Amino acid sequence: MSNASKCLEWKRQEVTHRPVEERIRDFFEIEVPLPEPDLIRQAGRCMDCGVPFCHGSGCPLGNLIPDMNDSLSKSKWRTACDILHSTNNFPEITGRICPALCEAACTRTVNDEPVLIRHIECQIAERGFAENWIGPLRPAKMTGKRVAVIGSGPAGLAMAQQLARSGHEVTVFEKDDGVGGLLRYGIPAFKLDKRILDRRLRQLMAEGVQFVTGITVGKDISCRYLRNSFDATCVTIGAEIPSDLRISGRHLDNVLFATDYLKQQVNAPLEAGKYPGRTISVKDKTVVVIGGGDTGSDCVGTARRQGAKEIYQFEILPQPSNGSQTVSRWPLWSATGRASSSHQEGCTRRWCVSTKGLSGIENRVVELHGVEVEWNDGSNGRQMREIPGTEFTMKVDVVLLAMGFAHVAQDGLVGQFGLDLDERGNVKVDDAFLTSRPGVFAAGDSILGASLVAKAIYSGRQAAANMDHYLMHL
Numbered sequence: 017m018s019n020a021s022k023c024l025e026w027k028r029q030e031v032t033h034r035p036v037e038e039r040i041r042d043f044f045e046i047e048v049p050l051p052e053p054d055l056i057r058q059a060g061r062c063m064d065c066g067v068p069f070c071h072g073s074g075c076p077l078g079n080l081i082p083d084m085n086d087s088l089s090k091s092k093w094r095t096a097c098d099i100l101h102s103t104n105n106f107p108e109i110t111g112r113i114c115p116a117l118c119e120a121a122c123t124r125t126v127n128d129e130p131v132l133i134r135h136i137e138c139q140i141a142e143r144g145f146a147e148n149w150i151g152p153l154r155p156a157k158m159t160g161k162r163v164a165v166i167g168s169g170p171a172g173l174a175m176a177q178q179l180a181r182s183g184h185e186v187t188v189f190e191k192d193d194g195v196g197g198l199l200r201y202g203i204p205a206f207k208l209d210k211r212i213l214d215r216r217l218r219q220l221m222a223e224g225v226q227f228v229t230g231i232t233v234g235k236d237i238s239c240r241y242l243r244n245s246f247d248a249t250c251v252t253i254g255a256e257i258p259s260d261l262r263i264s265g266r267h268l269d270n271v272l273f274a275t276d277y278l279k280q281q282v283n284a285p286l287e288a289g290k291y292p293g294r295t296i297s298v299k300d301k302t303v304v305v306i307g308g309g310d311t312g313s314d315c316v317g318t319a320r321r322q323g324a325k326e327i328y329q330f331e332i333l334p335q336p337s338n339g340s341q342t343v344s345r346w347p348l349w350s351a352t353g354r355a356s357s358s359h360q361e362g363c364t365r366r367w368c369v370s371t372k373g374l375s376g377i378e379n380r381v382v383e384l385h386g387v388e389v390e391w392n393d394g395s396n397g398r399q400m401r402e403i404p405g406t407e408f409t410m411k412v413d414v415v416l417l418a419m420g421f422a423h424v425a426q427d428g429l430v431g432q433f434g435l436d437l438d439e440r441g442n443v444k445v446d447d448a449f450l451t452s453r454p455g456v457f458a459a460g461d462s463i464l465g466a467s468l469v470a471k472a473i474y475s476g477r478q479a480a481a482n483m484d485h486y487l488m489h490l
């Protein structure tokens with residue numbers, strides 16, 4: 017803490033966004049970084065509270081947040097950058113898109129606004145790149161062990177980087193054309209510019225990580241091949257199976273899962289024309305997003321940038337009240353005063369709406385049939401009831417289903433490896449991140465279910481440490 021007397025006086029300064037009218041014309045990032053003196057003052061708001069919940073229970077990665085803030089408040093950028101990288105492989109990414117559970121846990125929230133932790137993290141990492149402090153970290157010697165990582169999302173990337181730095185030869189197999197999992201093909205570019213991801217990937221490649229893209233393990237190459245060719249394998253394939261809506265008309269054209277829509281839009285600004293015929297445009301269309309969470313808001317922001325005529329977002333649950341404990345927690349904060357940036361760009365949001373059916377002409381969706389619902393406490397918990405007389409029908413051109421994810425894809429490699437599943441249908445691991453098959457580890461959403469980037473990175477790091485131990489005792 018550089019200035020104990022002032023730290024309580026300084027107010028939180030929010031990160032500003034580019035004006036709506038400007039940003040909806042492009043897909044570039046919307047945040048405007050705080051100037052350096054302001055940022056250092058924000059770091060100085062950290063009051064060295066003694067029991068740092070931000071680090072201990074907030075941040076999934078256990079980032080050393082008070083130490084980071086302390087260094088930055090004294091303008092020790094390099095030290096802050098090193099502290100950050102000691103627990104987090106990709107702080108420039110979490111610094112952009114993390115819901116910042118650390119800020120919800122910050123002691124200052126007891127009677128004030130939290131420290132601006134997420135943005136501080138982002139700027140420290142950016143300074144690290146600008147100053148060339150973030151280069152490849154090569155191992156002193158190689159171990160001669162070969163490792164396969166299946167899936168290149170944040171869990172797989174963190175795992176691969178940690179293992180390469182431990183001296184193992186790492187190959188990452190990825191079924192998509194590009195590396196990054198949902199960092200590339202889910203999270204929109206206006207939240208995470210894909211050049212940020214590519215910059216970090218160059219570091220991994222320089223550290224010796226090899227990427228093989230366009231290969232689906234379990235289809236293009238077998239699990240048996242991996243078992244014979246590598247000393248250990250890690251499954252980091254995400255939780256790809258989206259929750260579906262079983263209603264009449266679900267089969268109609270233009271009724272899409274959110275991820276299928278986002279996947280084909282996310283690189284639009286930078287990769288125009290690279291994937292001809294794969295772009296779904298909602299220009300001049302009426303779009304309904306079903307699901308009130310963060311994936312839904314990403315669809316709203318993307319549809320707005322594509323020039324949709326009207327955008328609606330329906331949530332079946334009630335709008336959290338301002339007094340609710342859940343209000344400050346992501347993803348529900350956007351349900352109240354803290355609308356997400358995408359909602360600020362224009363969208364009609366409705367809560368307590370159930371979609372009952374869809375109808376179409378020549379297999380194209382044209383109408384949505386819905387009803388308002390209410391939720392009441394009953395003997396078996398909260399019960400939903402349709403409100404008679406509130407049925408409605410509206411014109412629609414595109415319906416995007418953003419209702420969360422069920423579990424990991426269970427056919428393909430999970431079946432081929434014969435991996436046990438947990439009660440939620442995800443890959444079951446023990447405390448050492450080992451699956452039911454010897455030498456096969458798993459991490460990320462494939463074991464957690466749909467989660468967060470920071471949690472995926474953390475489990476990738478933990479799984480890597482356990483796999484390293486396993487390899488060195490073979």
Ligand SMILES: Cc1cc2nc3c(=O)[nH]c(=O)nc-3n(C[C@H](O)[C@H](O)[C@H](O)COP(=O)(O)OP(=O)(O)OC[C@H]3O[C@@H](n4cnc5c(N)ncnc54)[C@H](O)[C@@H]3O)c2cc1C
Nearest residue numbers: 167169170171191197198233253254460461467468469472
């Ligand atoms: C639209 C959307 C927006 C999100 N926004 C945020 C956000 O703002 N902040 C946040 O913290 N979290 C966000 N999340 C959640 C976050 O992206 C995930 O929790 C995280 O990416 C999980 O990482 P992962 O590495 O486990 O899996 P994934 O990122 O899903 O990566 C899994 C990879 O495995 C590959 N794969 C699957 N099967 C095979 C196979 N058989 N062979 C080879 N490769 C295979 C997939 O193609 C994919 O690349 C968002 C999620 C979505 C869907």
